[in-house]
Amino acid sequence: MTSPALETFLDVNVERISFRPDQLSPQQIRDKLSNGEFVELADVPGLVWKKTSDRVPGGRDYAQNAGPEHPNHYADIDEPDSEGKTLRDLTLAGTEFMSVENWRTWYQKNRHTDAKSQGLLPFRVWQIFGEMVRQLQAKNDTKFLCAAGVLAHYVGDACQPLHGFYHSDGYRDAKGATTKS
Template sequence: MFSIRRRGVLAAAALLAVPSLLMAWGNWGHQRVNRAAVLALPAPMRTFFYNHIDFVVTESVIPDSRKYVINDKPEGPRHYIDLENYGDDINAIPRTSTEAYAKYDAALLDKEGRLPWYIQDMLGKLTAAMKKQHKDEILFVAADLGHYIGDATQPLHTSANHDGQKTGQKGVHAFYESQMVEQFGKTYNFKLTEPKLITDPTAEIWRVVLQSHAAADTLLAVEKKLAAATPADQVIEASNGQPRKNIFNSSYRTQPYTAAYHQALNRMVERQLRTAAQTTANFWYTAWVNAGKPDLSKLDTEYTTKSNEHNLKEELKTLDKTGKLVDFSSFTEFPQGK
């Protein structure tokens, strides 16, 4: 297994290598989901996770990069599930990973996605790492688990119409999950409740996935209606007479159009990101409880904990007062300015 430091180097090298379509919530969103989840943990867990918050935040985006950096072919289907393609009756889809792997062959799972079942597998791995008190494994699996839970809260990661390609809305994926998040994310409230024990993780992750899936039709319908009511030259931003593109070849929507869409969705994006962060904290906490509540404090030196103590207190104070996370730098897919 890579050391935490080596994984940090991999993270830095990978940020520019990932096509936008795979990056649910983009770097900006995924990193803040994991940071908010760390701060929501109860004290016996929070101190340990905060000692390594830079790693947990950076690692949150690596599952999106893994496929392209190390050619990890199995990685792709872990990020989505095209529910419609598993049959007309969503309730007939197996809920547990054991049942799903028995019912479907690997080719179908790789084509239509494994997301909710892979989250179940990762929760098991995190629980095992907690029991062993294996520091690197705990941090690595927890950070990755936060990523996949984030994917489960992005509605378009649960739909075969994942980029609006079936409804004439191609490009909506990056617009919804990255451009809007980057433009308005600093206004979002990331103050969460203390995590709770999930007695039925299978039911819980399917509740999240199905709620996200229900929201997919809403976000597509709202964008389609808004686009129809907006002059074409006020939808896509132009640069030198051509549609402005980012480094992933995704078109910029104009800032007024983005603001109108954000308002029409009534802060849906904020709600979904909060759900991602809260669910991540809940799953981390559940793994810890099911592992017997191991003492994580002994995994770090007193020096490490003391050196982070002040920053943790200040960050919690800011979050309690304002609901805002500290400002930190993230790679942005849609940087402003020409």
């Protein structure tokens, strides 16, 4: 951190953003959720938004494991299309390809017609980082902190090897069939 004020601000609010490292256990997360306790901001995208509202207040799924939040947690950037080009190749070749619309079109052409199979993680990170900048410029510490906490979840997802690998649910053959390993 280059800004002592920002470092202090984040340190004071760490428990709003995420668990402290010595408290991060699956059982503690389950206990907090089942008791209706506060959910740390970094866990909201996975533990609240990816649930149905009848199970968790604020849930965005319209059915179990089906809703608008799911594509935001990964991106299969290494899957080749029929010409051997990947999303990574196309995106690095020119900024004109860097749009949700172009990525969705690529997914559609490559047999990924269900929205939940069209990973858009980089765009979610970009979107929330932009919100952080807007809130910082507006001097709205509360909204800045909220965006920073939520962004921590997606940046964590981006660091998970299988969140960017098209074989993450098992080996896919050339026809798209999946074999679980």
